[in-house]
Amino acid sequence: MTISFSDLPIRDEFRGMTPYGAPQAPLPVALNVNENTHPIPDDVATDIVDSVSLAVRDLNRYPDREFSLLREAFAGYLGHGLSAENVWAANGSNEVLQHILQAFAGPDRTVMGFGPTYSMYPLLTQATGAQWFAGERGPDFSLTAASAVAQVEEVNPNVILLCAPNNPTGTPLPLDVIAAVYDATDGIVVVDEAYFEFAPHDAPSALTLLDGRPRLVVSRTMSKAFAFAGARVGYLAADPAFIDALRLVRLPYHLSSLTQVAALAALRHADTMLATVDNIVEQRDRISATLTALGYRPYESWTNFVLFGGVADPQATFLALYERGILIRDVGIPGHMRVSAGTEEETTAFLDALASLEF
Template sequence: MGRVTSLDDLPLRDDLRGLTPYGAPQAPLPVALNVNENTHPVPEAVVSDILDDVALALSDVNRYPDREFTGLREAFAGYLGHELAPEQIWAGNGSNEVLQHILQAFAGPGRTVFGFGPTYSMYPLLTRGTGATWVAGTREDDYTITAEDAAAQVAAADPDVVLLCTPNNPTGTPLGLDVVEAVYEAARGIVVVDEAYQEFAPKDAASALTLLAGRPRLAISRTMSKAFAFAGARVGYLAADPAFIDALRLVRLPYHLSALTQAAATAALRSADVMLAMVDEIVEQRDRISATLEALGYTPHPSWSNFVLFGGVEKPQELWQALYDRGVLIRDVGIPNHLRVSAGTEAETTAFLDALASIGSAS
């Protein structure tokens, strides 16, 4: 029997040939600030509550979980507010799976998905993985988008699905609600607002959740990975019209959310005030990073997220490697003369800034 040695030896889908999988570097360095994790551990009191609920779920783990994850949907509706009902909530194993469900239901072969680049690197991968075609729009030089320009680009592209990331990854740029409204009016298909980093925005910043009423083609996606420090638990969710939720049921796998996941997430949501207490510290470290980067001659972009994209990097790969050699892992996101760093704990942030200063200023 011959041994398969490469993808070329397999009957892979033609539209997947030549693609590369998601590949954020993983390295056992002391300070990892490259994938926008919340580096703060879950508070011990919350860990104890989660363990109690998971233990209870384990006693019945021989049975399939609640396919409709009823209790978790009620908890998400309560957390989000805006008079949302549980039937307007969907959840999955991370927001990537939630987005995949949307594309499986509304995109697919012969259809197009549109987003304003640069934006979240998983959007094109999810699009191509579901057989659809990715179409990239453009932003201003400072990564902002006006409502007029956004609507014009969407109207010209005429996509089946529009993905709007706000605050945007990897730039941290917020998107005005007027842009969301304009895009919705210009689009004939689905519009998804990805608010994965919304908890790090200014407290008075309005969420696109305020736009849901009367817009059945609109969905607002969130995650527990960032503000809730739940990246390893893999829990994402969205709010939309109940009919939109019905569409996602057509493509989800049976019992896709385990009983243990449901129990852990529900327990964490009960302690939302404790879990979110760390957000203020992360924002403080983010702003500290921006101020120090500027003092060192770099160009940090305004950020409403838990990370900072900074320009003025003459040789990004060399700077990335120099930081790596000093035990600090950040991210090269492929934007010329830019790198991105997540805001960590005070100690991690200090380690990054000290390492950067030891290398020398941008000028």
């Protein structure tokens, strides 16, 4: 007899839900999950492989539970006077966020974000038994300090998740909004800077706000700008006391030896790994300009993707591009779609295919 998981004694709040997952297909041009489509340079790949090969010899031993060298390396990369005591890491930024919610959310607690935003936020929230509350953004998906504070004061959440810049819209988030939200709550404020490296070079990070704000957290990932999505490495910066709280919920030895040495090797080559960022930004801006010329409405983006409106039939557009070997994303916003900035060749293929569609 075949059953579904809903036939099992699963938690009530999970009934009717479906697992997270973006479409995966072996198409020539995959621009749907905001990956860095540039491969890791050969010299960096060689160093990573050599480092992993050495670590394999000691796989009979548990890894460094505190991943001390990696935390030091992340602190050095982030700067702003941070030390290893300010840094935490896990298997992707989703696990970083999961640790935060396990420690500070849970039953009878509320987590708040401002929709539309990253679709994993409510899923991670519900997994801890907490209640997700979606605040609202403006018509252009922006968020002002006054609007954010008013909504936070009404909900009084235990944890606030601010995606900066925002996924799936690409919208930047001014620091005054973050500071105002922090002052308006006694809860934890998490600034998710997964795409920060794609922002303008002079854009200030929320890391500049950490001093004197022990309830403020800044999360990052190596998946995007570092082209390290397959390695699953995320990290955060916060007050050392906050890091101590996360130790209560992490699994023992949660970062494998191989993950640690691979990430360390990538960080040793940070300049090389990030060398593609300017090219990706160039292609992102090219996409926006061409979409405008084609009659669509692209939104301002500080990320490696573009959300665009004016799509009469997102599902038909998705399928038509799919048939042409191109994968982009219907993110569930009516009349809108999202596309990642790829290489010049991938971007050209997408734009040419989109221009050829007739509905």
